[in-house]
Amino acid sequence: MTDELGALTTIFTEFYYWITVVLMFLIHVGFCMYEVGASRYKHHQHTLMKNTMLIPLVTVTWFLFGWWIYWAFPTGPGLAPSIMNGSSALITDESTFSAKWYVPNSSLMAVNLGDHISGVFWAAFLLFSWTAASIVSGAVIERITTFAFGILAIAIGSVFWTIDAAWGWHFDGWMLKLLGYHDAYASGVIHACAGGFALGILAVLGPRIGKFTSSGEPRNIGPRNPWLVTVGLFLIYTGFWGFYAACNIPIFNLGPEYGMEGVTYFTATNIYVTPTTLSGITFNFLMSLSGGLLAGYVISKGDPFWTYSSGLAGVICASAGNDLYHPIQSLIIGMIGVVVAYKLHYWVERKFKIDDAVGAVAVHGYAGFAGLVICGFVLNGYPSSGYSVGAMWDGATYASINPLGMFIGALVMFVVLGFIPGWTIAKILHGMGKLRIPREVEIAGLDYEIMEAAREDEKSVASSTR
Amino acid sequence: MATVTNWIDHLSAKEVQGAIYPGVGSEGILVILLFIIWIGWHVISAKQENERHEKLARKRHGPNDWKSNVTDG
Numbered sequence: 341m342t343d344e345l346g347a348l349t350t351i352f353t354e355f356y357y358w359i360t361v362v363l364m365f366l367i368h369v370g371f372c373m374y375e376v377g378a379s380r381y382k383h384h385q386h387t388l389m390k391n392t393m394l395i396p397l398v399t400v401t402w403f404l405f406g407w408w409i410y411w412a413f414p415t416g417p418g419l420a421p422s423i424m425n426g427s428s429a430l431i432t433d434e435s436t437f438s439a440k441w442y443v444p445n446s447s448l449m450a451v452n453l454g455d456h457i458s459g460v461f462w463a464a465f466l467l468f469s470w471t472a473a474s475i476v477s478g479a480v481i482e483r484i485t486t487f488a489f490g491i492l493a494i495a496i497g498s499v500f501w502t503i504d505a506a507w508g509w510h511f512d513g514w515m516l517k518l519l520g521y522h523d524a525y526a527s528g529v530i531h532a533c534a535g536g537f538a539l540g541i542l543a544v545l546g547p548r549i550g551k552f553t554s555s556g557e558p559r560n561i562g563p564r565n566p567w568l569v570t571v572g573l574f575l576i577y578t579g580f581w582g583f584y585a586a587c588n589i590p591i592f593n594l595g596p597e598y599g600m601e602g603v604t605y606f607t608a609t610n611i612y613v614t615p616t617t618l619s620g621i622t623f624n625f626l627m628s629l630s631g632g633l634l635a636g637y638v639i640s641k642g643d644p645f646w647t648y649s650s651g652l653a654g655v656i657c658a659s660a661g662n663d664l665y666h667p668i669q670s671l672i673i674g675m676i677g678v679v680v681a682y683k684l685h686y687w688v689e690r691k692f693k694i695d696d697a698v699g700a701v702a703v704h705g706y707a708g709f710a711g712l713v714i715c716g717f718v719l720n721g722y723p724s725s726g727y728s729v730g731a732m733w734d735g736a737t738y739a740s741i742n743p744l745g746m747f748i749g750a751l752v753m754f755v756v757l758g759f760i761p762g763w764t765i766a767k768i769l770h771g772m773g774k775l776r777i778p779r780e781v782e783i784a785g786l787d788y789e790i791m792e793a794a795r796e797d798e799k800s801v802a803s804s805t806r
Numbered sequence: 807m808a809t810v811t812n813w814i815d816h817l818s819a820k821e822v823q824g825a826i827y828p829g830v831g832s833e834g835i836l837v838i839l840l841f842i843i844w845i846g847w848h849v850i851s852a853k854q855e856n857e858r859h860e861k862l863a864r865k866r867h868g869p870n871d872w873k874s875n876v877t878d879g
Contacts, residue, residue, distance in 0.1 A: 382872040400844045404837070444840070445833035447825040454824030485859075487852040774852075781859050784867035789858070791875035798877040 349591060350456050356590045357460035363582025364467035368395065370575030371474040375481055377568030378645075378698045380561070382785025383482045390481075390489050394473045397490050398497035402466045404444050406498035410465065412439035413506035420514035420735040423727055437512070464586040465505070468530055471583070473497035475534035476762075478698035480541055482548050483782055488769045495765050496537045504533050504757045508749060511613050515752065516724045517738050519745035524610040525587050525621070525659035527711035528753035535705015536758020539694065544766035545775060547695030549782055558689050561697070563645055573648040577629065580655060584621055584662075587611050598726050614726045616663035627667040628658035631674030639682050649699055650678040653707040657681075660715035660746075664722065673714050677707040705758070709750045716746025 372391050379387040398406075412430045414422060421428045424435040432439050441448050441458075448458045473493035480489065508515040509529045515521035523529050552558055563569045588608050595603030597613060607615045632654015633647060640646035657677020658670040665673070685702035688694050696702065719741045723729045730737025732745060739745060769775040777786065785791070807828045810816045816823070829836075 381876075397844075397847075400840060404840065404844070444837045447830065447833070450825060450827050450833075452824040453822060453826060486855055487848065490848065490851075778859050778863040780863035780866055783869050784862055784865070785872040788862055788867060788872055788875070791872055791877075795875045795877055 353590055354456040354460055357457070357464050357586065360582040360586035361460065361463045361467055364464070364471075364579050364586060366575045367467070367579030367583065368470050368474060370572045370577075370579060371471075371478065372572070373568050373575065374572030375478050375698065377565040377570075377572055378478065378563045379481050380564050380785075382787055382791070384787060385790055386486070386786035387481050390484070390486050391474060391477045393486065393490060394477060394493040394497065395470060397494055398469050398473050399466060401494045401498035402462075402469050403449070404498075406469060406502050407442045407449075407462050407465065408439045408444075409499065409502040410439075410506050410510065411437060411442050413503055414510040414512040414514065416507070416514050420517040422512050424512060431512070467586070468505075468526070468583070469497040469501060472501040472530050472534040472537075475531070475700050475704045476538045476541065479538040479696045479700040480545055481697045482786070483776055484541075484545060485774060485777055488766075488775045491769065492537075492541060492762070492765060495761060496534055500537065500757045500761050501530060501533050504529050504753055508753070509611055511611070511725065511727070514735070515749055516612065517730075517735055518733055519749050520724045520732060520739035520741045521745060521749040522612070522715060522719060522722070522724050522741045523660045523712060523749070524612070524616070524663035525584055527656055527658075527660035527708040527715070528750055531656045531659070531704040531708030532712060532750060532753040533708075533758045535701045535703075535708055536754035537762035538696070539688075539701045539705060540759040540762025540764070541766040542694050542696060542701070543692070543763055544770050547693060548697065549779070551695045552693055556690075556693060558693075558695075566644055569645060570648060573652065576652060577655075580652075581625070584625055585618065588616065588618060588621070589613065590618075594726065610663045612725055614663075614723070621662055623667040624658060624662040624665055624670040625655060628654045628662065628670040628674035630654070631671035632657070632678050634671075635675035635678040636682070639679060646682065646699070649703045650682070653678045653681045653703040656704060657707040657711035657714070659708075660711045661719050664719060669718060673711065673718070676714065677710050680710040681707040705754060709754050712746050712750035712753065713743070716741065716743035 372388055375391055376384050376388050412432055414431060415428045417430045418428050422431055424431065424437060425433050430439065431437070434440065448455050449462070473496050476492060476496055477489065507513045508521045508523055509526070513521070548561065550559060551561060588610055590608055591606060592609050592613065594605045594607060594609070594613070594615065608618055610616050629651050633651040635654065636647040636650020640650070654674025654677055658665065658673040662670055681702040684706045685696065685699055689696070694701070720743060722741045723738065724741050725738035728737040730739060732739040732742065766775060809823070809826050809828060809830045
């Protein structure tokens with residue numbers, strides 16, 4: 341960096357993403373609190389440790405191969421040519437945004453005076469990866485082994501969500517070109533995918549002991565500490581601000597980027613490099629949160645667990661198009677998402693005996709899916725990219741946003757990259773006898789021995805006189 | 807091991823070398839080490855978890871036995 345303005349822009353961008361990472365850390369804090377609050381006393385510590393250990397596991401694998409996948413897979417491979425090199429193969433050539441620079445032994449994956457962005461951008465995406473894995477974590481509490489959860493967390497956090505991000509979030513992704521896919525703040529890329537993945541696991545894992553009566557009627561296992569759940573969800577809301585900011589590019593000159601001769605136009609953009617504003621998405625974030633809370637309160641008759649979760653579901657449902665919606669549209673879409681999530685949760689629970697302990701599949705999966713479909717109608721006709729506008733299935737150009745493309749995109753996220761991999765890996769782990777904890781351990785409580793040791797410690801301390 | 811021994815020389819070079827961590831060129835070995843740590847963690851922690859579960863399962867505690875372990879602080 342040798343000129344002052346260029347240096348200022350670079351350092352600002354570096355700091356901008358760094359701040360988003362710190363804010364997004366609160367999402368994980370929130371998920372941990374929420375899960376512990378939702379679990380029963382005899383499983384608290386195991387529940388916490390399971391969610392905590394996904395941090396190092398996903399981080400290490402994200403360093404080893406997750407980040408590489410994001411940059412290598414936008415073309416499918418084999419589904420649509422890259423706008424950078426015209427090839428449909430994996431992007432591993434010498435181009436600027438090639439995966440070649442993001443192998444773990446690259447000198448850019450370290451302290452490098454020539455690169456101020458890779459590390460903070462890597463970390464921003466890594467925090468998305470933790471979120472994807474943490475969504476799954478809540479659904480499976482009190483009966484999955486830590487070993488199995490670790491494998492599944494790596495699969496969703498460092499492989500499958502990364503592939504869908506390359507396909508539907510990367511500016512060169514094939515889903516934008518063939519389908520006109522648009523998902524600015526990850527209704528599908530994170531939420532529908534992780535929700536579908538969780539549902540796939542739950543179908544194999546089975547319910548907690550006691551969740552259903554012998555006649556198949558579901559019993560309510562409510563949160564044991566509603567205040568921890570409350571604070572947890574407020575922290576997730578807070579971290580979500582960072583998530584929204586991290587999905588934007590803070591300052592970009594779109595004139596030269598789009599090849600417009602003589603045009604200079606500096607703006608913030610979304611992840612697809614199309615214009616939006618931090619100000620506009622702030623309107624929409626808060627209005628969709630409010631829509632979710634309003635609808636959740638009414639539909640659950642004031643149940644705090646569902647009302648708080650509904651705030652999140654409202655944001656998740658509107659997120660696909662929150663870069664462009666009017667705030668009132670965001671609010672209404674948030675409300676619709678909550679109704680869909682709530683109704684589907686109880687229907688699936690009764691019909692298929694699925695025990696989703698924290699409603700993760702509903703809040704993230706169903707609301708995310710609904711958000712993608714709604715986005716296809718509300719943003720019908722908008723360009724999915726600034727680089728070109730073309731027809732669906734063309735591949736060489738970018739299709740416009742449309743209902744059919746968004747519906748197919750939602751299926752890709754929820755089913756193809758979510759449910760099917762989750763179900764398949766869980767089935768393999770189940771076949772190995774590694775998926776579920778022994779029945780006796782589940783009845784006794786995962787923390788039994790820790791609690792027993794604590795009681796002995798307490799006894800010896802209490803009886804001491806000096 | 808040191809990649810930089812004099813910042814003035816380093817920053818006034820015609821082309822400033824970006825990578826400044828110790829042992830530039832040894833990244834491949836570091837990646838292999840990380841891979842071993844990652845897989846090794848799974849193996850060791852899975853073994854520990856199995857042992858814990860087997861031991862606890864053998865005791866066949868009832869669903870409310872844990873309550874006798876609650877400490878009063």
